[in-house]
Amino acid sequence: MKMDNQTYDEMRKKASPPSPVVRDCLWAFFVGGAICCAGEGLGTLYRALGFTLTDAGTLTSATLVALSGLFTALGWYQKLAAKAGAGTLVPITGFANAVVSPAIEFRSEGLVPGVGAKMFIIAGPVIVYGMLASVAWGVLYHVLRPWIGG
Amino acid sequence: MRRKGDTVLFDRPPRAAAWAAVGGKKESEGPLADAFDLLLTDASCGEKSWEKAESDFARYTLEAALKKGGLSAAELDGVFAGDLEFQCTASAYAMRGFDVPYLGLYGACSTMAEGVGLAACMVEGGAMRRAAAMASSHFCAAERQFRTPLMYGGKRTPTAQWTVTGAGALVLDAAPGGPRVQAVTFGRVRDYNVTDINNMGAAMAPAACETILNYLADTGRTPEDFDAVYTGDLGLVGSRLLAQLLEREGVRLPNHQDCGLLVYSVDSQNVQAGGSGAGCSAAVLCCHVLPLLAEGQLRRVLFLSTGALMSQTTFLQGESIPGIAHLLELSSGEEGQ
Numbered sequence A: 001m002k003m004d005n006q007t008y009d010e011m012r013k014k015a016s017p018p019s020p021v022v023r024d025c026l027w028a029f030f031v032g033g034a035i036c037c038a039g040e041g042l043g044t045l046y047r048a049l050g051f052t053l054t055d056a057g058t059l060t061s062a063t064l065v066a067l068s069g070l071f072t073a074l075g076w077y078q079k080l081a082a083k084a085g086a087g088t089l090v091p092i093t094g095f096a097n098a099v100v101s102p103a104i105e106f107r108s109e110g111l112v113p114g115v116g117a118k119m120f121i122i123a124g125p126v127i128v129y130g131m132l133a134s135v136a137w138g139v140l141y142h143v144l145r146p147w148i149g150g
Numbered sequence B: 001m002r003r004k005g006d007t008v009l010f011d012r013p014p015r016a017a018a019w020a021a022v023g024g025k026k027e028s029e030g031p032l033a034d035a036f037d038l039l040l041t042d043a044s045c046g047e048k049s050w051e052k053a054e055s056d057f058a059r060y061t062l063e064a065a066l067k068k069g070g071l072s073a074a075e076l077d078g079v080f081a082g083d084l085e086f087q088c089t090a091s092a093y094a095m096r097g098f099d100v101p102y103l104g105l106y107g108a109c110s111t112m113a114e115g116v117g118l119a120a121c122m123v124e125g126g127a128m129r130r131a132a133a134m135a136s137s138h139f140c141a142a143e144r145q146f147r148t149p150l151m152y153g154g155k156r157t158p159t160a161q162w163t164v165t166g167a168g169a170l171v172l173d174a175a176p177g178g179p180r181v182q183a184v185t186f187g188r189v190r191d192y193n194v195t196d197i198n199n200m201g202a203a204m205a206p207a208a209c210e211t212i213l214n215y216l217a218d219t220g221r222t223p224e225d226f227d228a229v230y231t232g233d234l235g236l237v238g239s240r241l242l243a244q245l246l247e248r249e250g251v252r253l254p255n256h257q258d259c260g261l262l263v264y265s266v267d268s269q270n271v272q273a274g275g276s277g278a279g280c281s282a283a284v285l286c287c288h289v290l291p292l293l294a295e296g297q298l299r300r301v302l303f304l305s306t307g308a309l310m311s312q313t314t315f316l317q318g319e320s321i322p323g324i325a326h327l328l329e330l331s332s333g334e335e336g337q
Helices: A005-015 A021-048 A053-073 A076-084 A092-109 A111-118 A124-148 B050-068 B086-097 B108-125 B139-146 B200-219 B235-248 B278-295 B312-316
Strands: B002-004 B007-009 B015-023 B078-082 B102-104 B130-137 B166-173 B180-185 B228-231 B256-258 B300-308 B323-331
Touching: A005 B200, A005 B235, A021 A053, A021 A076, A053 A076, A053 A092, A076 A092, A092 A111, B007 B200, B015 B050, B015 B180, B015 B278, B050 B078, B050 B086, B050 B130, B050 B139, B050 B166, B078 B086, B078 B108, B086 B102, B086 B130, B108 B130, B108 B166, B108 B180, B108 B278, B108 B300, B108 B323, B130 B139, B130 B278, B139 B312, B166 B278, B180 B200, B200 B235, B200 B300, B200 B323, B228 B235, B228 B278, B235 B256, B278 B300, B278 B323
Parallel strands: B078 B102, B078 B130, B228 B256, B228 B300
Antiparallel strands: B002 B007, B007 B180, B015 B166, B130 B166, B180 B323, B300 B323
Protein backbone atom coordinates (compact mmCIF):
# COMPACT_ATOMS: atom_id res chain seq x y z
CA MET A 1 0.00 0.00 0.00
CA LYS A 2 1.58 3.22 -1.14
CA MET A 3 0.36 6.32 0.58
CA ASP A 4 1.92 9.29 2.33
CA ASN A 5 0.89 10.61 5.72
CA GLN A 6 -0.52 13.80 4.26
CA THR A 7 -2.91 12.01 1.92
CA TYR A 8 -4.09 9.82 4.77
CA ASP A 9 -4.52 12.83 7.01
CA GLU A 10 -6.86 14.38 4.46
CA MET A 11 -8.80 11.11 4.16
CA ARG A 12 -9.05 10.89 7.95
CA LYS A 13 -10.38 14.43 8.26
CA LYS A 14 -13.04 13.79 5.64
CA ALA A 15 -14.09 10.48 7.19
CA SER A 16 -14.30 11.76 10.77
CA PRO A 17 -17.61 13.36 11.72
CA PRO A 18 -17.16 16.81 13.31
CA SER A 19 -18.52 17.69 16.74
CA PRO A 20 -22.01 19.24 16.53
CA VAL A 21 -20.73 22.71 17.42
CA VAL A 22 -24.04 24.57 17.56
CA ARG A 23 -25.72 21.94 19.74
CA ASP A 24 -22.64 21.68 21.98
CA CYS A 25 -22.52 25.47 22.36
CA LEU A 26 -26.21 25.69 23.24
CA TRP A 27 -25.83 22.97 25.88
CA ALA A 28 -22.73 24.66 27.30
CA PHE A 29 -24.41 28.09 27.30
CA PHE A 30 -27.59 26.99 29.05
CA VAL A 31 -26.07 24.55 31.57
CA GLY A 32 -23.12 26.84 32.34
CA GLY A 33 -25.56 29.76 32.59
CA ALA A 34 -27.85 27.77 34.90
CA ILE A 35 -24.93 26.96 37.22
CA CYS A 36 -23.99 30.65 37.32
CA CYS A 37 -27.63 31.62 37.97
CA ALA A 38 -27.68 29.14 40.84
CA GLY A 39 -24.54 30.85 42.16
CA GLU A 40 -26.22 34.27 41.87
CA GLY A 41 -29.26 32.92 43.67
CA LEU A 42 -27.12 31.52 46.48
CA GLY A 43 -25.22 34.81 46.79
CA THR A 44 -28.46 36.77 47.05
CA LEU A 45 -29.76 34.31 49.60
CA TYR A 46 -26.65 34.57 51.78
CA ARG A 47 -26.76 38.37 51.63
CA ALA A 48 -30.44 38.31 52.58
CA LEU A 49 -29.43 36.18 55.56
CA GLY A 50 -27.23 39.05 56.69
CA PHE A 51 -23.75 38.02 55.45
CA THR A 52 -21.40 40.66 54.09
CA LEU A 53 -20.74 40.74 50.32
CA THR A 54 -17.32 39.07 50.77
CA ASP A 55 -18.64 36.35 53.09
CA ALA A 56 -21.64 35.72 50.84
CA GLY A 57 -19.27 35.27 47.87
CA THR A 58 -17.10 32.81 49.78
CA LEU A 59 -20.13 30.89 51.02
CA THR A 60 -21.56 30.72 47.49
CA SER A 61 -18.31 29.23 46.12
CA ALA A 62 -18.10 26.79 49.03
CA THR A 63 -21.71 25.69 48.52
CA LEU A 64 -21.24 25.16 44.77
CA VAL A 65 -18.04 23.17 45.38
CA ALA A 66 -19.75 21.01 48.01
CA LEU A 67 -22.74 20.37 45.74
CA SER A 68 -20.47 19.52 42.80
CA GLY A 69 -18.56 17.07 45.00
CA LEU A 70 -21.81 15.45 46.08
CA PHE A 71 -23.19 15.23 42.55
CA THR A 72 -19.87 13.85 41.31
CA ALA A 73 -19.97 11.14 43.95
CA LEU A 74 -23.54 10.30 42.95
CA GLY A 75 -22.45 10.04 39.32
CA TRP A 76 -24.77 12.84 38.18
CA TYR A 77 -22.21 15.51 37.34
CA GLN A 78 -20.46 13.34 34.77
CA LYS A 79 -23.77 12.52 33.10
CA LEU A 80 -24.62 16.20 32.74
CA ALA A 81 -21.07 17.06 31.62
CA ALA A 82 -21.24 14.46 28.84
CA LYS A 83 -23.75 16.81 27.21
CA ALA A 84 -22.82 20.20 28.63
CA GLY A 85 -19.05 20.07 28.01
CA ALA A 86 -17.54 23.47 28.79
CA GLY A 87 -20.79 24.46 30.51
CA THR A 88 -19.91 22.19 33.41
CA LEU A 89 -16.12 22.42 33.01
CA VAL A 90 -15.61 26.17 33.30
CA PRO A 91 -17.58 27.10 36.47
CA ILE A 92 -16.04 26.38 39.87
CA THR A 93 -18.14 23.20 39.99
CA GLY A 94 -16.00 21.79 37.17
CA PHE A 95 -12.88 22.35 39.22
CA ALA A 96 -14.46 20.54 42.15
CA ASN A 97 -15.40 17.65 39.84
CA ALA A 98 -11.81 17.48 38.60
CA VAL A 99 -10.58 17.03 42.19
CA VAL A 100 -13.30 14.73 43.52
CA SER A 101 -13.41 12.35 40.54
CA PRO A 102 -9.77 11.16 40.78
CA ALA A 103 -10.10 11.02 44.58
CA ILE A 104 -12.94 8.52 44.09
CA GLU A 105 -11.27 6.69 41.22
CA PHE A 106 -7.95 6.07 42.94
CA ARG A 107 -9.34 4.96 46.30
CA SER A 108 -8.37 1.44 45.26
CA GLU A 109 -4.67 2.41 45.47
CA GLY A 110 -4.98 3.53 49.10
CA LEU A 111 -5.33 6.83 50.91
CA VAL A 112 -1.77 8.10 50.41
CA PRO A 113 -0.52 6.81 47.01
CA GLY A 114 -4.06 6.73 45.64
CA VAL A 115 -6.41 9.45 46.89
CA GLY A 116 -3.68 11.75 48.22
CA ALA A 117 -1.29 11.55 45.28
CA LYS A 118 -3.80 11.34 42.45
CA MET A 119 -6.40 13.83 43.70
CA PHE A 120 -4.77 16.73 41.84
CA ILE A 121 -3.82 14.81 38.72
CA ILE A 122 -6.25 16.91 36.64
CA ALA A 123 -6.62 20.07 38.73
CA GLY A 124 -2.94 20.24 39.73
CA PRO A 125 -1.77 22.00 36.54
CA VAL A 126 -4.52 24.60 36.98
CA ILE A 127 -3.24 25.41 40.46
CA VAL A 128 0.44 25.42 39.41
CA TYR A 129 0.00 27.60 36.36
CA GLY A 130 -2.71 29.71 38.00
CA MET A 131 -0.28 30.61 40.79
CA LEU A 132 2.56 31.12 38.33
CA ALA A 133 0.38 33.48 36.29
CA SER A 134 -0.59 35.46 39.39
CA VAL A 135 3.06 35.81 40.40
CA ALA A 136 4.01 36.89 36.88
CA TRP A 137 1.21 39.47 36.86
CA GLY A 138 2.33 40.65 40.32
CA VAL A 139 5.83 41.34 39.02
CA LEU A 140 4.49 43.04 35.91
CA TYR A 141 2.10 45.13 37.99
CA HIS A 142 4.98 46.21 40.25
CA VAL A 143 6.96 47.40 37.21
CA LEU A 144 3.97 49.13 35.56
CA ARG A 145 2.57 50.67 38.71
CA PRO A 146 4.37 54.04 38.46
CA TRP A 147 2.75 54.58 35.06
CA ILE A 148 -0.72 53.17 35.56
CA GLY A 149 -1.22 54.40 39.10
CA GLY A 150 -2.90 52.48 41.91
CA MET B 1 1.67 -25.99 7.70
CA ARG B 2 2.94 -23.85 4.85
CA ARG B 3 3.97 -20.23 4.73
CA LYS B 4 3.23 -17.91 1.84
CA GLY B 5 4.38 -14.37 2.42
CA ASP B 6 3.02 -13.31 5.80
CA THR B 7 0.32 -15.99 5.73
CA VAL B 8 0.51 -19.36 7.45
CA LEU B 9 -1.76 -21.92 5.78
CA PHE B 10 -2.73 -24.97 7.80
CA ASP B 11 -2.71 -28.38 6.11
CA ARG B 12 -4.63 -29.88 9.01
CA PRO B 13 -6.64 -26.85 10.14
CA PRO B 14 -7.11 -26.78 13.93
CA ARG B 15 -10.66 -27.05 15.15
CA ALA B 16 -12.53 -24.65 17.38
CA ALA B 17 -13.45 -27.13 20.10
CA ALA B 18 -15.18 -24.75 22.49
CA TRP B 19 -15.71 -21.05 22.94
CA ALA B 20 -17.45 -18.61 25.24
CA ALA B 21 -18.09 -14.89 25.57
CA VAL B 22 -18.93 -12.83 28.63
CA GLY B 23 -20.23 -9.27 28.52
CA GLY B 24 -21.14 -6.46 30.90
CA LYS B 25 -24.11 -4.14 31.32
CA LYS B 26 -23.79 -2.09 28.15
CA GLU B 27 -23.22 -5.27 26.15
CA SER B 28 -26.38 -6.70 27.75
CA GLU B 29 -28.29 -3.78 26.22
CA GLY B 30 -26.72 -4.25 22.77
CA PRO B 31 -27.85 -6.22 19.70
CA LEU B 32 -25.78 -9.30 20.61
CA ALA B 33 -27.07 -9.54 24.20
CA ASP B 34 -28.78 -12.91 23.67
CA ALA B 35 -25.65 -14.42 22.13
CA PHE B 36 -23.38 -13.99 25.17
CA ASP B 37 -22.84 -17.00 27.40
CA LEU B 38 -22.89 -14.84 30.49
CA LEU B 39 -23.82 -11.21 31.14
CA LEU B 40 -22.57 -9.55 34.29
CA THR B 41 -24.48 -6.32 34.79
CA ASP B 42 -22.44 -5.36 37.86
CA ALA B 43 -19.29 -3.93 36.26
CA SER B 44 -17.39 -4.31 39.53
CA CYS B 45 -18.24 -8.03 39.90
CA GLY B 46 -18.46 -7.23 43.61
CA GLU B 47 -14.71 -6.52 43.67
CA LYS B 48 -12.89 -3.53 45.13
CA SER B 49 -11.10 -2.56 41.91
CA TRP B 50 -11.89 -2.54 38.20
CA GLU B 51 -8.70 -4.53 37.60
CA LYS B 52 -9.95 -7.35 39.81
CA ALA B 53 -13.31 -7.15 38.06
CA GLU B 54 -11.68 -7.58 34.66
CA SER B 55 -9.75 -10.58 35.91
CA ASP B 56 -13.06 -12.06 37.04
CA PHE B 57 -14.52 -11.48 33.57
CA ALA B 58 -11.56 -13.31 32.04
CA ARG B 59 -11.74 -16.17 34.55
CA TYR B 60 -15.49 -16.67 34.02
CA THR B 61 -14.97 -16.67 30.25
CA LEU B 62 -12.31 -19.36 30.24
CA GLU B 63 -14.31 -21.40 32.75
CA ALA B 64 -17.41 -21.09 30.55
CA ALA B 65 -15.49 -22.18 27.44
CA LEU B 66 -14.03 -25.19 29.23
CA LYS B 67 -17.43 -26.14 30.62
CA LYS B 68 -19.10 -25.90 27.19
CA GLY B 69 -16.41 -28.14 25.74
CA GLY B 70 -16.68 -30.61 28.62
CA LEU B 71 -13.03 -29.96 29.36
CA SER B 72 -10.98 -29.42 32.47
CA ALA B 73 -8.17 -26.86 32.66
CA ALA B 74 -5.66 -29.72 32.98
CA GLU B 75 -6.51 -30.75 29.42
CA LEU B 76 -5.10 -27.49 28.04
CA ASP B 77 -1.44 -27.41 27.06
CA GLY B 78 -1.35 -23.63 26.91
CA VAL B 79 -3.38 -20.44 27.13
CA PHE B 80 -2.51 -17.39 25.02
CA ALA B 81 -4.16 -14.41 26.63
CA GLY B 82 -3.94 -10.67 26.88
CA ASP B 83 -5.79 -7.50 27.79
CA LEU B 84 -5.32 -3.73 27.88
CA GLU B 85 -4.12 -3.26 31.44
CA PHE B 86 -0.56 -2.30 32.27
CA GLN B 87 1.61 -5.45 32.07
CA CYS B 88 -1.47 -7.48 31.05
CA THR B 89 -2.44 -8.07 34.65
CA ALA B 90 -6.10 -8.93 33.99
CA SER B 91 -5.03 -12.07 32.15
CA ALA B 92 -2.11 -12.96 34.42
CA TYR B 93 -4.20 -12.61 37.55
CA ALA B 94 -7.03 -14.62 36.01
CA MET B 95 -4.54 -17.36 35.18
CA ARG B 96 -3.65 -17.71 38.86
CA GLY B 97 -6.79 -19.82 39.06
CA PHE B 98 -5.81 -22.22 36.26
CA ASP B 99 -2.92 -24.65 36.51
CA VAL B 100 -2.04 -24.31 32.83
CA PRO B 101 1.03 -22.99 30.95
CA TYR B 102 0.26 -19.32 30.27
CA LEU B 103 1.61 -17.19 27.44
CA GLY B 104 0.83 -13.52 27.97
CA LEU B 105 0.32 -11.38 24.90
CA TYR B 106 0.10 -7.67 24.38
CA GLY B 107 -1.42 -6.78 21.05
CA ALA B 108 -3.88 -4.22 22.43
CA CYS B 109 -7.21 -4.81 20.70
CA SER B 110 -5.56 -7.17 18.18
CA THR B 111 -4.83 -9.72 20.90
CA MET B 112 -7.58 -12.21 20.10
CA ALA B 113 -6.59 -12.89 16.48
CA GLU B 114 -2.94 -12.92 17.51
CA GLY B 115 -3.67 -15.47 20.25
CA VAL B 116 -5.84 -17.68 18.06
CA GLY B 117 -3.22 -17.56 15.30
CA LEU B 118 -0.44 -18.57 17.65
CA ALA B 119 -2.56 -21.26 19.30
CA ALA B 120 -3.45 -22.66 15.86
CA CYS B 121 0.24 -22.83 14.89
CA MET B 122 1.03 -24.63 18.14
CA VAL B 123 -1.80 -27.14 17.72
CA GLU B 124 -1.06 -27.92 14.10
CA GLY B 125 2.65 -28.11 14.75
CA GLY B 126 2.01 -30.64 17.50
CA ALA B 127 3.58 -28.52 20.22
CA MET B 128 0.23 -28.40 22.02
CA ARG B 129 -2.60 -30.89 21.86
CA ARG B 130 -5.14 -28.34 22.97
CA ALA B 131 -4.58 -24.60 23.32
CA ALA B 132 -6.80 -21.68 24.25
CA ALA B 133 -6.77 -18.02 23.24
CA MET B 134 -8.44 -15.35 25.29
CA ALA B 135 -8.69 -11.57 25.40
CA SER B 136 -10.54 -9.22 27.71
CA SER B 137 -11.16 -5.53 28.28
CA HIS B 138 -13.10 -3.50 30.80
CA PHE B 139 -14.48 -0.02 30.15
CA CYS B 140 -13.78 1.25 33.66
CA ALA B 141 -10.24 -0.18 33.88
CA ALA B 142 -9.39 1.20 30.44
CA GLU B 143 -10.85 4.67 31.11
CA ARG B 144 -8.83 5.21 34.28
CA GLN B 145 -5.66 3.93 32.63
CA PHE B 146 -5.87 5.61 29.22
CA ARG B 147 -8.16 8.60 29.77
CA THR B 148 -9.72 10.18 32.86
CA PRO B 149 -11.41 9.00 36.06
CA LEU B 150 -14.92 7.62 35.49
CA MET B 151 -16.68 10.40 37.39
CA TYR B 152 -14.74 13.16 35.61
CA GLY B 153 -17.06 15.37 33.59
CA GLY B 154 -15.60 15.09 30.12
CA LYS B 155 -17.20 15.19 26.71
CA ARG B 156 -16.51 12.45 24.17
CA THR B 157 -15.88 13.36 20.56
CA PRO B 158 -17.96 11.74 17.78
CA THR B 159 -14.90 9.71 16.70
CA ALA B 160 -14.25 8.23 20.16
CA GLN B 161 -14.97 4.56 20.77
CA TRP B 162 -16.40 2.76 23.77
CA THR B 163 -14.25 0.05 25.36
CA VAL B 164 -16.18 -3.21 25.58
CA THR B 165 -16.51 -4.72 29.05
CA GLY B 166 -16.17 -8.35 28.25
CA ALA B 167 -14.03 -11.22 27.15
CA GLY B 168 -13.93 -14.10 24.72
CA ALA B 169 -12.11 -17.41 24.94
CA LEU B 170 -11.61 -20.08 22.29
CA VAL B 171 -10.15 -23.57 22.71
CA LEU B 172 -8.47 -25.16 19.69
CA ASP B 173 -7.62 -28.82 19.16
CA ALA B 174 -6.84 -31.19 16.30
CA ALA B 175 -10.02 -33.29 16.41
CA PRO B 176 -12.50 -33.52 13.50
CA GLY B 177 -15.82 -31.60 13.24
CA GLY B 178 -16.52 -27.96 14.01
CA PRO B 179 -15.32 -24.60 12.74
CA ARG B 180 -11.67 -24.43 11.73
CA VAL B 181 -8.80 -21.99 11.52
CA GLN B 182 -7.64 -22.38 7.92
CA ALA B 183 -4.96 -19.72 7.87
CA VAL B 184 -3.50 -16.81 9.76
CA THR B 185 -1.80 -13.67 8.50
CA PHE B 186 0.21 -11.91 11.17
CA GLY B 187 0.17 -8.16 10.70
CA ARG B 188 2.90 -5.58 10.44
CA VAL B 189 2.97 -2.35 12.42
CA ARG B 190 1.69 0.58 10.38
CA ASP B 191 1.74 4.20 11.43
CA TYR B 192 0.27 6.99 9.32
CA ASN B 193 0.85 9.67 11.91
CA VAL B 194 -2.56 9.68 13.58
CA THR B 195 -2.10 11.27 17.02
CA ASP B 196 -5.74 11.58 18.11
CA ILE B 197 -6.36 9.07 20.89
CA ASN B 198 -10.07 9.64 20.32
CA ASN B 199 -9.87 8.39 16.76
CA MET B 200 -8.29 4.98 17.00
CA GLY B 201 -10.33 3.56 14.15
CA ALA B 202 -8.42 5.92 11.86
CA ALA B 203 -5.10 4.85 13.41
CA MET B 204 -5.83 1.15 12.79
CA ALA B 205 -7.52 1.22 9.38
CA PRO B 206 -4.26 1.26 7.31
CA ALA B 207 -2.94 -1.77 9.21
CA ALA B 208 -6.20 -3.65 8.59
CA CYS B 209 -6.10 -2.70 4.90
CA GLU B 210 -2.56 -3.90 4.51
CA THR B 211 -3.10 -7.21 6.30
CA ILE B 212 -6.12 -7.91 4.09
CA LEU B 213 -4.10 -7.03 0.96
CA ASN B 214 -1.25 -9.26 2.12
CA TYR B 215 -3.59 -12.17 2.74
CA LEU B 216 -5.28 -11.76 -0.65
CA ALA B 217 -1.91 -11.53 -2.41
CA ASP B 218 -0.51 -14.53 -0.50
CA THR B 219 -3.50 -16.77 -1.23
CA GLY B 220 -4.76 -15.45 -4.56
CA ARG B 221 -8.26 -15.13 -3.15
CA THR B 222 -10.73 -12.27 -3.46
CA PRO B 223 -13.15 -10.84 -0.88
CA GLU B 224 -16.02 -12.41 -2.82
CA ASP B 225 -14.72 -15.84 -1.79
CA PHE B 226 -15.92 -15.11 1.72
CA ASP B 227 -19.35 -14.82 3.28
CA ALA B 228 -18.13 -12.03 5.51
CA VAL B 229 -15.00 -10.09 6.40
CA TYR B 230 -15.00 -9.04 10.04
CA THR B 231 -12.73 -6.40 11.50
CA GLY B 232 -12.18 -6.02 15.23
CA ASP B 233 -12.90 -2.47 16.29
CA LEU B 234 -12.48 0.00 13.47
CA GLY B 235 -15.82 1.57 14.33
CA LEU B 236 -17.63 3.97 12.03
CA VAL B 237 -14.64 6.07 11.05
CA GLY B 238 -12.14 3.23 10.66
CA SER B 239 -14.60 1.15 8.62
CA ARG B 240 -15.19 4.08 6.30
CA LEU B 241 -11.44 4.57 5.89
CA LEU B 242 -10.81 0.86 5.34
CA ALA B 243 -13.29 0.84 2.46
CA GLN B 244 -11.62 3.90 0.92
CA LEU B 245 -8.10 2.55 1.37
CA LEU B 246 -9.00 -0.79 -0.21
CA GLU B 247 -10.80 0.95 -3.05
CA ARG B 248 -7.60 2.84 -3.85
CA GLU B 249 -5.97 -0.57 -4.23
CA GLY B 250 -8.79 -1.79 -6.45
CA VAL B 251 -10.36 -4.07 -3.83
CA ARG B 252 -14.02 -3.87 -2.86
CA LEU B 253 -15.21 -5.27 0.44
CA PRO B 254 -18.97 -5.67 0.05
CA ASN B 255 -19.38 -8.09 2.93
CA HIS B 256 -17.47 -6.17 5.59
CA GLN B 257 -18.71 -6.02 9.16
CA ASP B 258 -17.03 -4.51 12.19
CA CYS B 259 -17.28 -6.11 15.63
CA GLY B 260 -17.34 -2.64 17.22
CA LEU B 261 -20.50 -1.85 15.27
CA LEU B 262 -22.09 -5.27 15.91
CA VAL B 263 -21.72 -5.31 19.68
CA TYR B 264 -23.50 -1.98 20.27
CA SER B 265 -26.33 -0.15 18.64
CA VAL B 266 -24.42 2.97 17.63
CA ASP B 267 -27.60 5.03 17.15
CA SER B 268 -29.11 4.45 20.56
CA GLN B 269 -26.38 3.41 22.99
CA ASN B 270 -24.35 6.63 23.05
CA VAL B 271 -21.10 4.89 22.13
CA GLN B 272 -20.02 7.48 19.54
CA ALA B 273 -18.13 5.65 16.75
CA GLY B 274 -18.70 2.13 18.15
CA GLY B 275 -17.10 -0.41 20.45
CA SER B 276 -13.42 -1.14 20.91
CA GLY B 277 -11.08 -2.97 23.24
CA ALA B 278 -9.39 -6.34 23.29
CA GLY B 279 -12.64 -7.86 24.52
CA CYS B 280 -14.59 -6.44 21.57
CA SER B 281 -13.35 -8.69 18.79
CA ALA B 282 -12.81 -11.58 21.25
CA ALA B 283 -16.40 -11.50 22.46
CA VAL B 284 -17.93 -11.00 19.01
CA LEU B 285 -15.82 -13.85 17.60
CA CYS B 286 -17.04 -16.17 20.33
CA CYS B 287 -20.70 -15.12 20.61
CA HIS B 288 -21.46 -14.29 16.99
CA VAL B 289 -18.96 -15.45 14.35
CA LEU B 290 -18.11 -18.93 15.63
CA PRO B 291 -21.75 -19.89 16.36
CA LEU B 292 -22.73 -18.84 12.80
CA LEU B 293 -19.87 -20.93 11.41
CA ALA B 294 -20.82 -23.89 13.59
CA GLU B 295 -24.45 -23.68 12.43
CA GLY B 296 -23.32 -23.46 8.83
CA GLN B 297 -24.92 -20.05 8.29
CA LEU B 298 -21.48 -18.80 7.36
CA ARG B 299 -19.12 -21.07 5.46
CA ARG B 300 -15.93 -19.13 5.13
CA VAL B 301 -14.99 -15.81 6.68
CA LEU B 302 -12.02 -13.58 7.31
CA PHE B 303 -11.70 -12.30 10.83
CA LEU B 304 -9.31 -9.51 11.81
CA SER B 305 -8.53 -8.09 15.22
CA THR B 306 -7.15 -4.57 15.00
CA GLY B 307 -4.93 -2.96 17.62
CA ALA B 308 -3.70 0.53 18.46
CA LEU B 309 -0.32 0.08 20.10
CA MET B 310 0.17 3.33 21.98
CA SER B 311 0.44 3.86 25.73
CA GLN B 312 -0.66 6.75 27.90
CA THR B 313 3.02 7.77 28.11
CA THR B 314 3.72 7.80 24.37
CA PHE B 315 0.43 9.61 23.83
CA LEU B 316 1.38 12.36 26.28
CA GLN B 317 4.80 12.59 24.62
CA GLY B 318 3.03 13.45 21.38
CA GLU B 319 3.87 10.22 19.57
CA SER B 320 1.58 8.98 16.84
CA ILE B 321 -0.42 5.76 17.21
CA PRO B 322 1.00 2.61 15.58
CA GLY B 323 -1.69 0.26 14.31
CA ILE B 324 -1.65 -3.50 13.76
CA ALA B 325 -4.07 -6.09 12.44
CA HIS B 326 -3.89 -9.88 12.49
CA LEU B 327 -6.12 -11.93 10.22
CA LEU B 328 -7.69 -15.37 10.62
CA GLU B 329 -9.32 -17.34 7.87
CA LEU B 330 -12.10 -19.38 9.43
CA SER B 331 -14.33 -22.02 7.89
CA SER B 332 -17.43 -23.89 9.02
CA GLY B 333 -17.10 -27.50 10.01
CA GLU B 334 -18.97 -28.78 6.97
CA GLU B 335 -16.32 -27.73 4.55
CA GLY B 336 -13.59 -29.77 6.22
CA GLN B 337 -10.37 -28.96 4.46
